[in-house]
Amino acid sequence: MEKPTFVYATYIRTTPEKLWAVLTSGDASQKYWMGFRIELEQKAGGTIHIYPPKGSKHTCGDHEGKVLECEPNRKLVYTWNQNDSPEVAAKRNGPSRVTYELTPMGNQVRFRLIHENLLPDDVETNPNVQRGINNGWPAVLSSLKSLLETGEAIAFPSPS
């Protein structure tokens, strides 16, 4: 069966240290990740939680996973357990896996995200909705870039 992978790259005028700090901070993630709070143990074998904002209507959130690799300022790999419906869960062959790669380039950092071992169900083909891995990550990572370069994340309209 097809196992889609989602890859996204962006370039941020910052340092790897500042980018890492924002990627791994719960307070920062609440700003750039639509209110979601990340809590992470920075070591291989540690746990990662991504909590949805209090009182939110999001049903896609509340992810829990395991840190597979952690090299501060360079690379983070973690597993991502989805809150699937039983029909979707039956199709999954283990959790999906997220990799962050930070590469310094002059006075900017290339940030690459790789989300692997997905299901076709995770990818939304209608570009006009917010659901789907392929619609979610670009919004979150655009907001992350704005936060680091301007001090302000992107304020997305609330999902109706």
Add this chain to the structure above:
Amino acid sequence: MKKEQFVYVTYIRTTPAKLWQALIQPKFTRQFWCDLVQESDWKPGSPWRMKAPNDLTTDSGEVLEIVPRRRLVLKWRNEFRPQLRAEGYSRMTCELEKQGHSVKLTVIHEMPKPGTKFLQAVSGGWPLILASLKSLLETGESLVETREWDCE
């Protein structure tokens, strides 16, 4: 054969009018698009080309659809790398959609057949160009790496 697509989405804190201007006007594209400028009268069916500072035509094609501040579709072929030029025309769609205080920009670049060097090249290039465009519109400064033409 199945077509192959590169899709990139970014959100920029700006207005559709300012983003449209930045995508079209030479004084903006020079800053975030490696000192390149486009030449076209921007009407459906009109020729389109991209030009480096030494007057080299880097890419050329035709305006297929244009709705100012909303949508641009170009027929697009690389002109300065023979191997890419030989792969023929691609289709590039740019869509702008206002969302709150930001604009969702979607770039879709497609080739009629899979496995082309052209699509591989643009897949590497677009993320840097669009990141620099976002920096320019949000901070007034593009990314240093995209200010000069150095691809010859």
